[in-house]
Amino acid sequence: MSALLKEPARIATPEMHTEYGPKLVAPLPGPRAQKIVAEDESLMSPSYTRSYPLVVKRGYGCRIEDVDGNEFLDFTAGIAVNSTGHCHPEVVQAVQNQAAKLIHMSGTDFYYDLMPQVAARLSAVAPMPGPHRFYFGNSGAEAVECAMKLARYHTGRQSIISFFGSFHGRTMGALSLTGSKIQQKRRFGPFVPGITHIRYPYSYRGCSGGVEAEETLGLACARFIEETLFKTTLPPEEVAAIFVEPIQGEGGYVVPPNVFLEEIRCICDRYGILMVADEIQSGAGRTGKWWAIEHSGVQPDIVCIAKGIASGMPLGICMAKANIMNWVPGSHASTFGGNPISLAATLATMDIIEREALANVATVGTAAIARLSKWVEKYELVGDVRGRGLMIGVEIVENKQSRKQAGLLRERIVDLAFERGLLLLGCGENTIRLCPPLIVTQQEMDVALDILEECIALAPRS
Structure with a gap:
């Protein structure tokens, strides 16, 4: 469990309230989140790997709202699951229609x-x-x-x-x-x-x-x-x-x-x-x-x-x-x-992917990889940037000469991003994964990369 649970993060500053960015209105974790985390830890299997104390209330598009009213940019997509974003209206409609006819x-x-x-x-x-x-x-x-x-x-x-x-x-x-x-x-x-x-x-x-x-x-x-x-x-x-x-x-x-x-x-x-x-x-x-x-x-x-x-x-x-x-x-x-409901959601999902998501992935993903690739030269701790489309990895190292894996530094970057309203996950020993919903906009990607870059710059001295 992240140290954030013991020491709430700062309240968001006004400049963080942008049209496309996160909106943080309470400490992280807030009082409701702390209560639920404590209940969870007393009842749920300790085998789960929670990176930080995010307690989700609802999601829409590329955004997640927690139980204390904080709004995050979600670049995890539920571990690459919410391909059309959270609660896409076409998927929701398909699920609701099917649930009224046949569940199982x-x-x-x-x-x-x-x-x-x-x-x-x-x-x-x-x-x-x-x-x-x-x-x-x-x-x-x-x-x-x-x-x-x-x-x-x-x-x-x-x-x-x-x-x-x-x-x-x-x-x-x-x-x-x-x-x-x-x-x-x-x-x-x-x-x-x-x-x-x-x-x-x-x-x-x-x-x-x-x-x-x-x-x-x-x-x-x-x-x-x-x-x-x-x-x-x-x-x-x-x-x-x-x-x-x-x-x-x-x-x-x-x-x-x-x-x-x-x-x-x-x-x-x-x-x-x-x-x-x-x-x-x-x-x-x-x-x-x-x-x-x-x-x-x-x-x-x-x-x-x-x-x-x-x-x-x-x-x-x-x-x-x-x-x-x-x-x-x-x-x-x-x-x-x-299950009929899952299959109805699949048909709606495939419609959205074919109609708009594939083209969006190519456009937004290509631009993101181009920007991220420049960080390999700009930051000593960015060893490698790789990926295709919106499946992008940023490998964090102690320095470029040794290429030594810096897993703790990666975790610190992920925590700093959470404090600033960006949800990320790691993969491998020391890589940050970027896997946002396939419908992420260019503006949302720009805000997310701005936050991530800030965290990479801060991490070595934080």
Whole structure:
């Protein structure tokens, strides 16, 4: 828990009350927030990772209002979930209309038209050629669990390759694939057998710089599979799938060179291995394309979808080529998966993304990355800026020479931003992630970056 809970932050000054910026009217945390945090800490699981004492009352657009009347700019989007912003009126209307007609009947045992409607819409924007088939669950972890089971079922093989730095979820199968933070795995073993982790091409920490060096690193990481694993410890004919994030999310918003994904695809093709793209955080328009893997031109066999696809309603989706999803009735199912309300929200979300959000991500995201990239030269503690669209990471280091990870300094920047009305989250050991709603305006982005820059300048001496 942040020290802010013990020592309320300053009251906002008049100049902070801008049309597009936050509006802070009470100390942080305020009296109502403090009361709720205390109640929460006495009742809720201590496994939750709260960064600072934000107690939410309501949200709209890119804004969150807390229980004491403070208004924040939200650049977390509920961990990249609220893709169309908080309570987008079209999503709200779709949810309300559907709730008045049908809340639940379980698509596992019965039929309703929303399931094929959403499947058809997703098939039309799939990153691989059809026909496709779909499984609906409730979360990203469930989508990953489905993909793991499907890969083993379809291929008849048991082994799976994943990557260090990856995050695929916290249920036992998804956690077995995850290679992000040791605390996520501590005291939970033994894990699902047959998982091998290898290095992911983290260019800032793996090469001296430049496109050629990045491509060399990308090829080396991918070719390690064929040149080392398959010759020493892992028979290729026993590998069912390679699970890969086209951009690592929790691992630090790490963007691999395209040749890495291209080579993974080639290896999969040579040995009859399925390529599974985990697009849970990077998909649904977050990078300016429907799916982050589209930037590389690589076509996966299976795609895991969740987070932003339903604007905050619970939905996890496993999308596969139709010939791959060839299991028989009873092989896999979910009582609540494909809930009618979540599917109605998905249709509204896809309308908004197609109509305006994709173009907005390209425009606002490109301008943001251009501005942020200048900070690498301007500030000693900004080691790297990377990302695509509105999936942007700012890596914080002690100094540029050592590139030593400065996790505590990153946390201080996040706290300072909260004090000034900007909501941020970290990822990886020392990276700040920027993942605002896809409908964020240029003015809101400008205000947010102004605040973040102020916090970066203040952090070393605060």
